[in-house]
Amino acid sequence: MKLEPHNNGDATRERILDEAERLFAQKGYDAVTVREITSAAGAHLAAVNYHFSNKENLYLEVFRSRWMQRALKMRQPLLELEQRDDFTAEDVVRTLARAFLAGDLTAEQRQRHSLLASREMGNQSGVFKLLAQESMVPFMDLVVRLWQRCLPRPMAVESLELIALSIFSQVLYFNFARPAVSLVTGREYDTEFVEQLVDHITNFALHGLNGDETQ
Amino acid sequence: MKLEPHNNGDATRERILDEAERLFAQKGYDAVTVREITSAAGAHLAAVNYHFSNKENLYLEVFRSRWMQRALKMRQPLLELEQRDDFTAEDVVRTLARAFLAGDLTAEQRQRHSLLASREMGNQSGVFKLLAQESMVPFMDLVVRLWQRCLPRPMAVESLELIALSIFSQVLYFNFARPAVSLVTGREYDTEFVEQLVDHITNFALHGLNGDETQ
DNA sequence: TTGACATACGAACGTTTGTTCGATACAAAC
DNA sequence: GTTTGTATCGAACAAACGTTCGTATGTCAA
Structure with missing residues (x-):
């Protein structure tokens, strides 16, 4: 048997x-x-x-051996951007948005990733500390570093950090709150909509409400 | 006894x-x-x-008699704005951000509100439907309506909806992910920081990365 | 004073939970 | 063939869970 x-x-x-x-x-x-x-x-x-x-250790192991590995994968495109000697602020934002919303992971993997993260963002458990220290902080630092290299005029680190957090909150939300987003927009998460989301986040992060529509 | x-x-x-x-x-x-x-x-x-x-009905009742009531309170400033005949897009964003981050509720109440909401955003339970249909959709519609009245040039509803979702994701995140935000920025959620957050969200939503610093 | 009603209480119910433990089955080493 | 180590299994454990029920205690009207 x-x-x-x-x-x-x-x-x-x-x-x-x-x-x-x-x-x-x-x-x-x-x-x-x-x-x-x-x-x-x-x-x-x-x-x-x-x-x-035990169960709790299994949960921790999920983050250590699955979540973290995926977080590294999603940081990769930005690291590659860092190797180049010419890139714009738009490149940075678009690469970030694409990595979270349309990267080479499956749609399910992306949703899992954001759901697990959002569940840990609220409390201060040991998993949160791992997640924040080993993934979130380096990620934010990387984005700020990239911006500092390409922005036409220098901006305060504190401002850039807040902007990075704002963008991060959006890619997180558009992943983990799919039911809510679909309900408000009436759109399914098909390839077309995801591309629109990447465009929107990029546009919005660059020009806000006053941005030109690129699509 | x-x-x-x-x-x-x-x-x-x-x-x-x-x-x-x-x-x-x-x-x-x-x-x-x-x-x-x-x-x-x-x-x-x-x-x-x-x-x-039973327990489940208690949970539902928390949303019906507590969460909903607070959601209405947080929508109030925007409804008052709607009564006026002159307001700018900045007024709309700032009022929205202030209502979520620095309104007349206590700091704890705001965090509770966002935490409860974020926990329901991921699934499709009955509570989520209540929350989305009765609170989120009307809120989004209101914001879009206000923008359509004050923006210099007309924008597509679909674009405005995405922008509203983006702002919403930020105020939600800056409330429910306080530990993460504090860890990245090194700031406590005191009055000064909250005011900075309101300024940041307003600024970012209006001009994105290219916005002028008003502070 | 009595009655009806609403609330609070003590105590238990059956189920599900995470966890443990000894026995068993298999593969590889000797 | 025997031993050793690893993985799986069956069975059970104590604790915690949501829920129920009969009783007690209070309030208010008749």
């Missing part, structure tokens, strides 16, 4: 991580049960405690 | 609603227990089921 060999390598562990991330993003930590995770992963109930000692 | 009379009017009910809202905002629905709520409210465990039939 049993198809899988017992010496599975890390196959079961990985499957549990996958399903755990999916369910944690969808429902939040407390709404998900260990039985739900292991059942979805086709694993035994006790597998969570065997591979991750 | 008992100080409160048994015929309490709705005092116990109200106390439970208060503590329930506070705890739901802080921890989320599933992380809060009925015992925790009633204990914080100084009420009996069974009081929740007596006054609200």
Whole structure:
């Protein structure tokens, strides 16, 4: 009856991580049960405690080995931009918006990413500290650094930080609040709409309400 | 030993609603227990089921009788603006930002409001539908209407909706993600910083990165 | 004083929760 | 073939969960 060999390598562990991330993003930590995770992963109930000692550590591991890795991937386009010697402020914003909304991850992965992040933004748990210190702060610093290199006239770091946060709040929101956005705009998150969103965020971040429409 | 009379009017009910809202905002629905709520409210465990039939209905009632009422209050300044016959796009944005970040509610109430909202933005529960249909959509419509009356040249409704969502995402984020914002900026949410945030959002929404600094 | 009514209380219910533990099955090493 | 180590399994645990129910205590009208 049993198809899988017992010496599975890390196959079961990985499957549990996958399903755990999916369910944690969808429902939040407390709404998900260990039985739900292991059942979805086709694993035994006790597998969570065997591979991750306990539920809380599994949650932490989701961030350490899944979320962080994806955060690095999403930072990559900006790092590549940093290598170039000519780029504009628009390049920076567009690259950022594209990385979060239309990068090479799947749509589901992006939503997961933002949902998990937004769930941790409110409290001050250990996961939040990891997420903020290891991902958010370096990301903000990078964006500010890029702007300082390409803006025609210098701006205060404090102002640039706030602007970076404003843009960040938008890409986060347009990802994790999809039901709300779809309801207000009446649009589905198809390729066309996502491209429009990238354009909008770029435009808005550059010129605000007074910006020219590029589309 | 008992100080409160048994015929309490709705005092116990109200106390439970208060503590329930506070705890739901802080921890989320599933992380809060009925015992925790009633204990914080100084009420009996069974009081929740007596006054609200069950936990889920208590959660719904928090939104119906607390959250909605506050949402109306926060819309008020914009409705007053609508009565005037002269106002600028800056007035609209500043009034909106001020209502969410520095209105006459307490700082804690504003954070609660945004935390509860952000928790419901991700899923499609019944509470979300209530929140979106009864509060968010009318709010967006109002903002778009105001802009259409005062902008020098007409803009497409779709563009204005996206801009309204962008501003909304910022005021929401700067409220519910206070730990993250404080960590990145190194600032506490004192009066001065909140005023700076209102200025920033207004400025950013009007001119984006290219905006003049008014401060 | 009595009755009806609303609220609060104590105590328990059945279920679900995360976790534990010993037994079992398999692969690789000796 | 035996041993060793890793992974899975079945079964159970104690604790915590939301909920229920009968009773007690108060208020107010008759």
